[in-house]
Amino acid sequence: MHFVPRFADGQAFPNALGKIVCVGRNYADHAKELDNPVPSEPLLFIKPATSAVELEKPIEAPFSRGEVHYETELALLIGEELTHATTDEAERAVVGIGLALDLTLRDVQARLKEKGHPWEAAKAFDGACPLSAFLPLSQVPNWSALTFSLEVDGEARQHGEGSDMLFPVATLVAEMSRHFTLLPGDVVLTGTPAGVGPLPRGAELHFTLTGGLDITTRVVD
Numbered sequence: 001m002h003f004v005p006r007f008a009d010g011q012a013f014p015n016a017l018g019k020i021v022c023v024g025r026n027y028a029d030h031a032k033e034l035d036n037p038v039p040s041e042p043l044l045f046i047k048p049a050t051s052a053v054e055l056e057k058p059i060e061a062p063f064s065r066g067e068v069h070y071e072t073e074l075a076l077l078i079g080e081e082l083t084h085a086t087t088d089e090a091e092r093a094v095v096g097i098g099l100a101l102d103l104t105l106r107d108v109q110a111r112l113k114e115k116g117h118p119w120e121a122a123k124a125f126d127g128a129c130p131l132s133a134f135l136p137l138s139q140v141p142n143w144s145a146l147t148f149s150l151e152v153d154g155e156a157r158q159h160g161e162g163s164d165m166l167f168p169v170a171t172l173v174a175e176m177s178r179h180f181t182l183l184p185g186d187v188v189l190t191g192t193p194a195g196v197g198p199l200p201r202g203a204e205l206h207f208t209l210t211g212g213l214d215i216t217t218r219v220v221d
Helices: 028-033 087-093 106-114 169-179
Strands: 019-024 043-048 052-054 068-070 072-078 094-101 129-131 147-152 155-161 187-189 204-209 213-218
Touching: 019 169, 043 169, 072 147, 072 155, 072 169, 087 094, 087 169, 094 187, 094 204, 094 213, 169 187
Parallel strands: 019 187, 052 129
Antiparallel strands: 019 043, 072 094, 072 187, 094 129, 147 155, 147 204, 204 213
16 A cells, blocks of 8 residues: 555645655754764655655554664655755755654664665564644745654653754755656655654654644553
8 A cells, every 4th residue: 555645634645655754863963863973964764655644643662573673753755856956956845844754773783884784674674654634835934943742651762853964855856856857746754853762662653843733542452
């Protein structure tokens, strides 16, 4: 079954989800908390459409494969084809903004990184990208004023601000389009702020995003 991005008012996007293009270490404080160097250019990777599930539904995580970490991120819905785009073209191509969890098998990722291997087994598994409905851009203030948050069982865990990104939205999307043509229905994840950690079994997760997105869901025990 193909995952179709949807808007918060229930309207489905005309195109099915294509790919999810992600960036690692786009917040300096998150790079530091994992003892990683702050990158001088975006560190890009891709999750397939098969990794997407609805954030609003209970989250099933592969706990049998080791610690599963949550990483809350702004998600951008692409509405136009972009190849070698300018920052202005990139910004105009974003038609919706939402939230995503970049679920990560941290033990698996650590082993792969030690060997210099790709991360896909830790980042691209089925269900690795719970994805919310999208707000239309008319409901969203300027990028730098965006804030989002995650609470786990009522405790604040992550707080992100668009102004803290190392590579702002337009710059990031334009850079991605130099490497991968972005198509309508593709989604861009923009990196996670500090505060990542193990996803607790049975926990209640509460997400907010400037503009009116407010989601409560639960991790399957």
